[in-house]
Amino acid sequence: MEQIEVRNVTFKYKGSKKPSLKNIDLKVKRGDFVLIIGPTGCGKTTLLRTMNGLIPHFYEGDMTGDVYVEGVNTKDVKTSELAQKVGLVFQNPDNQFITLNVEREISFGLENLGLAEEEIRGIVRETIKEFNLEKIKDKPPYALSGGEKQKVIIAAILAMNPDILVLDEPTANLDPFNARKIIDLLHIINKEKGKTIILVEHRTYYAARYANRVVVMSKGEKISEGSPREVFLKEIIEEVGVFVPFPVKLYKFLTLNWKPISTVPLTAEETFKLLRGSNDAGKSYPSHKFTF
Amino acid sequence: MSFVKAFLFEPETKTFSKLDPRTKIIFLTFFWVSTLLFNRMIIQIILFTSLVLIGLISGFKEKIKDMVKGSLIFTSLIVVINYFYYSDVDVSLGMGLRFLVLMVSSSIFFASTPPEDLGLIFNYFKLPYSLSFALETASRFIPTIALEAQEIIDAQRSRGLELDKGGFLKRIKNYIPILIPLIVNAVQRSLELAESLESRAFGASNKRTYSKKLKFSKLDYLFSIGMGIALAVMIYSAAFLKIEEIVTLHSLIKVF
Ligand SMILES: Nc1ncnc2c1ncn2[C@@H]1O[C@H](COP(=O)(O)OP(=O)(O)O)[C@@H](O)[C@H]1O
Ligand SMILES: [Mg+2]
Numbered sequence: 001m002e003q004i005e006v007r008n009v010t011f012k013y014k015g016s017k018k019p020s021l022k023n024i025d026l027k028v029k030r031g032d033f034v035l036i037i038g039p040t041g042c043g044k045t046t047l048l049r050t051m052n053g054l055i056p057h058f059y060e061g062d063m064t065g066d067v068y069v070e071g072v073n074t075k076d077v078k079t080s081e082l083a084q085k086v087g088l089v090f091q092n093p094d095n096q097f098i099t100l101n102v103e104r105e106i107s108f109g110l111e112n113l114g115l116a117e118e119e120i121r122g123i124v125r126e127t128i129k130e131f132n133l134e135k136i137k138d139k140p141p142y143a144l145s146g147g148e149k150q151k152v153i154i155a156a157i158l159a160m161n162p163d164i165l166v167l168d169e170p171t172a173n174l175d176p177f178n179a180r181k182i183i184d185l186l187h188i189i190n191k192e193k194g195k196t197i198i199l200v201e202h203r204t205y206y207a208a209r210y211a212n213r214v215v216v217m218s219k220g221e222k223i224s225e226g227s228p229r230e231v232f233l234k235e236i237i238e239e240v241g242v243f244v245p246f247p248v249k250l251y252k253f254l255t256l257n258w259k260p261i262s263t264v265p266l267t268a269e270e271t272f273k274l275l276r277g278s279n280d281a282g283k284s285y286p287s288h289k290f291t292f
Numbered sequence: 293m294s295f296v297k298a299f300l301f302e303p304e305t306k307t308f309s310k311l312d313p314r315t316k317i318i319f320l321t322f323f324w325v326s327t328l329l330f331n332r333m334i335i336q337i338i339l340f341t342s343l344v345l346i347g348l349i350s351g352f353k354e355k356i357k358d359m360v361k362g363s364l365i366f367t368s369l370i371v372v373i374n375y376f377y378y379s380d381v382d383v384s385l386g387m388g389l390r391f392l393v394l395m396v397s398s399s400i401f402f403a404s405t406p407p408e409d410l411g412l413i414f415n416y417f418k419l420p421y422s423l424s425f426a427l428e429t430a431s432r433f434i435p436t437i438a439l440e441a442q443e444i445i446d447a448q449r450s451r452g453l454e455l456d457k458g459g460f461l462k463r464i465k466n467y468i469p470i471l472i473p474l475i476v477n478a479v480q481r482s483l484e485l486a487e488s489l490e491s492r493a494f495g496a497s498n499k500r501t502y503s504k505k506l507k508f509s510k511l512d513y514l515f516s517i518g519m520g521i522a523l524a525v526m527i528y529s530a531a532f533l534k535i536e537e538i539v540t541l542h543s544l545i546k547v548f
Contacts, residue, residue, distance in 0.1 A: 051365030080496035088491040095484035100303055100432055104408055107503040121503055140303040
């Protein structure tokens, strides 16, 4: 069974003339790392909102089709209940940091779930250790950098132990260095904790290497889907205005003007190996730590 | 703004802030009751001085400064009105000091009590969580919004907006280009916050739990017993020693 199944969903916000999603079909398997890309306004955020029930419970509008999360129709459960299955992380860390310090931010969701005191304290302690937050655990949000805030929010969501982590441009407000750190962190969460990741991200160069699937959207429709090595090669990607990772661009240029190359590279390292002629490119990536 | 700021929780860890919230309620009760029991300036001076001393020792110098500065106009107003009413310098200054005692003690209470502790007290007295949650989000977002207001003012000024020009009405009008983006942003912010709350299972369970427990330490016992005795002494001397007349509704009204 699919973990998430979006079945022929069309959605029009109340008051809008055109639908923001048109006949979207999408299947996500447990352990997938799905990268969703597309120009601003193409409906990425709207699609994510259907995955934890914000649509149709929170946003009014006309919805046809169904979304199933672990077999449950999102129409039948409240968003706050789905929160235990699907954790949503948004773009602006400031407006997601609800409480006044890191430790409390992590316990907040657990208290809402009504867990026992002892259990909450145990989970908070573990989360702080796992995400290496000891040094900042008593700090208020305004004493943290954007990257730290976003990391705390991801930690707070994961403390609630959802199976699926959905992130809407989580690095949009961050500098490239911290953006890279967050995306690396997602890779680790995906690999080591086995969480399914659904990520909307414009920095395709960082994200493509970790994704096993890429979904391309334009004007409310899904226009392409496949492995990153397939999808980024397609002409249509550049036509709709998505940033193609530079190794793929280089690959296109070289195959056209020089000689055929066996695999499509996604990282600088892979490109280097391919050009040197070794054929073990595209297999392994160095694993990282949870540290900033 | 300094008036609002004086009520905001200060996240730096101070010994006073670590006291049990119930101890701080006793602290607040002592000052509120004592200051309302007496009218004469001399007792208000003693109360105000001890309050400021406690505040200074606990590290709330800035809060006290903010508070006194922020309520200066209102305090002077109280003194003047009371003077016209009673023609008694002693009482009217006493009333002004009483107002300061009420305000400064409240600001120390709110500055030292983490909003989550307010939640605990509310829960202790079986008051709804939504109330303490509202207070918590206020202390979380007021500084953010103040910062944002400043950014908008800077941005509009650099586009040539002059805020301090013209008569009274014109000056109010000058603030429209500040208020509109501020309100639009606030609406946007509240929407995003609501989405995040949903994602954190806010309201998922009607049995919300609290990971922190109310707990009295030695210092709590010491402090609240001391404050309790002091309060008893105050009430006793007001009632039986006739140092002053017990507060009547009439003199309560005089505060405001
Ligand atoms: N809350 C809303 N109410 C009405 N229309 C909306 C709302 N949110 C988004 N839209 C519209 O839906 C379309 C898709 O938006 P969105 O899903 O935010 O795109 P993306 O995240 O890809 O930038 C846009 O045309 C946008 O104007
Ligand atoms: Mg978006």
